[in-house]
Amino acid sequence: MAVSQQAHEFAEFLAGVSAKSSTPGLDLAVIRDIVDSHHKASTEPEGVTYAEVDAGGVPALWAIPEGADPDKALLHFHFGGSVTASMHSDRKAAGHIAKAAGVRSLVVDFRLAPEHPYPAQLDDAETAYRWLLSEGYEPRSIGSTGHSIGGTLAVMLPLRLLAKGEATPGAIVSVSPWTDLTINNPSVDKNEHNDKMLSRATLELFRGAWLQEPGVEFADPRISIANADLTGLPPTTVHYGEFETLADDGAELGRRLADFKVVSSVHPMPEGQHSFILGAGRVPEVDEAIRQMGQWLRRHLGS
Incomplete structure (x- = not known):
């Protein structure tokens, strides 16, 4: 199947942002500002309003579609490798997913590394989840969603809750997840020139x-969910682009979910880019994937 012209244009947009952010000598604050401009790839979803909230001490942003089911919510985690991006870079893409699912989405502005290394991001994810529970949402009516490191956190949070013997969210949508921090999968090098956002x-x-904790290996199952016990996870859908450096991470997670x-x-996604949901509203392949994510969440949340 031919890839759309819009998909090619989106890939070029990603390449442009990457070129700017990798200019030698840039301060991290400047790089973060450049990465936040990824939001320009998404259109503004019609009929979605936004409200900033304090989710138990964690800054967050509600994306609220018209007619959203009041009893259900998504907990959404942004991209950026734990170092860059924010609730603002993900706001529109998260709004498109929320609209497809017919529920509101809480976009979490978790703390960033290196100032706040692991497990600060997961701690913030758990705090935001507990805030949703305190607001009256049932665990099974909450969807855990995200892309890139956010797609990793979307799975890590339910795994942490399972380890504590607690109820998990009712469904997971993990897009372009980074599951193996050893970076040993063949697609990392194979897709070096195809992936317009990420490189080794x-x-x-x-x-x-x-990961700044001495004694914790990159292969540690707490960090690399490629090595984690996935027993008991709620219904989980994985989306990834075939042009990603992390394509094998996504494919492997899919196989392991079936094994467990x-x-x-x-x-x-054929020729799909890393974090392709950022093309929401402009790229037909992306909109179709988001429609599938919405269906998954409608089918499994609250059941």
């Missing part, structure tokens, strides 16, 4: 900033 060098930079008998589905 960027992944190495991110993991060094994120988790209700799951896997959707590789």
Whole structure:
């Protein structure tokens, strides 16, 4: 199937932002500002309003579609390797997913590394989840969603809750997840020129900033969900682009979910880019994937 002209234009947009953010000598604050401009790739979703909230001490942003089911919510985690991006860079893409699911989405502005290394991001994810519970949402009526490191957190949060013997969210949507911090999968090098956002060098930079705990290996199942016990996860759908450096991470997660008998589905996007949901509203392939995510959440939340 031919890839749309809009998909090619989106890939070029990503390449442009990457070129700007990788200019030598830039201060991290400037790089973060450049990465936040990824939001320009998404259109403003019609009929979605926004409200900033304090989610138990964690800054967050509600994306609220017209006619949203009041009893259900999504908990959405942004991209950026734990080092860059924010609730603002993900606001519109999260709004499109919320609209497809017919529920509101809480976009979490978790703390960033290297100032706040692992597990600060997961701690903030858990705090935001507990805030949703305190607001009256049932665990099974909450969807855990995200892309890139956010797609990792979307799975890590339910795993942490399972380890504590607590109820998990009712469904997971993990897009372009980073599941193996050893960065050993073949697609990392195979897709070096196809992936317009990520490279091996960027992944190495991110993991060094994120994991600063001496004695914790990159292969540790707490960090690399490729090695985690996935028993008991709620219904989980994985979407990834076939042009990603992390394509094998997504495919492998899909296989392991099946191995652990988790209700799951896997959707590789032909020539899809890392974090492709940022093309929401402009790229037909992306809109179709978001429609599928919405269906998954409608089917599994609250059931």
